[in-house]
């Protein structure tokens with residue numbers, strides 16, 4: 349993730365990345381399915397871009413954002429004064445209330461592998477009984493050992509980069525996309541497979557709806573949206 353001063357660049361990158369499809373689908377889903385006058389919290393919200401768009405389309409909602417990076421939180425507070433932003437860690441954040449909707453988009457792979465279970469558990473604990481949790485993340489092909497993990501990360505990174513270039517991305521965006529591949533292969537970020545992630549969701553939610561957004565072809569790797577209910 350880029351630094352605070354680069355949040356405009358992040359919005360620019362988003363326009364060329366395959367992730368934009370998932371991002372737009374999530375926005376539409378939330379605008380349509382969040383209950384009237386409901387509460388929605390975005391965990392690992394970054395610079396608050398998604399919450400800002402939801403706020404424009406659903407003025408009845410009470411919106412909350414949590415991120416570990418205080419620079420994002422002070423930036424977001426200024427940019428979206430009607431939204432409630434708080435500094436917090438997905439692993440330890442405790443809220444005084446439960447929410448109709450808890451979301452975490454394109455972010456869970458920033459949490460180290462051995463802590464992803466705890467992050468999902470904590471998010472599940474914030475959802476009202478009849479609410480839902482929406483988690484979108486990019487997943488790669490399954491792997492059994494570190495060599496295979498690196499190869500899966502390289503394959504996903506290559507396909508992601510290819511699509512970004514095909515979409516006409518300028519060089520600064522291509523460079524940032526190469527960084528994603530680097531971070532995934534070298535385990536500075538922690539993308540996993542559907543096979544490894546699904547049991548974690550099933551541990552904390554009784555219903556998990558899987559929506560594969562990119563690519564349209566039958567691959568295991570790609571951008572996924574999970575709608576999880578208790």
Ligand SMILES: C[S@@+](CC[C@H](N)C(=O)[O-])C[C@H]1O[C@@H](n2cnc3c(N)ncnc32)[C@H](O)[C@@H]1O
Pocket residue numbers: 349391392393394395397398414415416417420436437438439452453454455458459
């Ligand atoms: C890819 S960015 C945010 C993406 C944003 N949700 C979106 O869809 O555009 C990942 C975010 O996770 C935050 N983050 C990383 N580790 C975190 C943690 N343990 N708890 C809370 N936020 C964390 C980073 O500060 C960063 O803003």
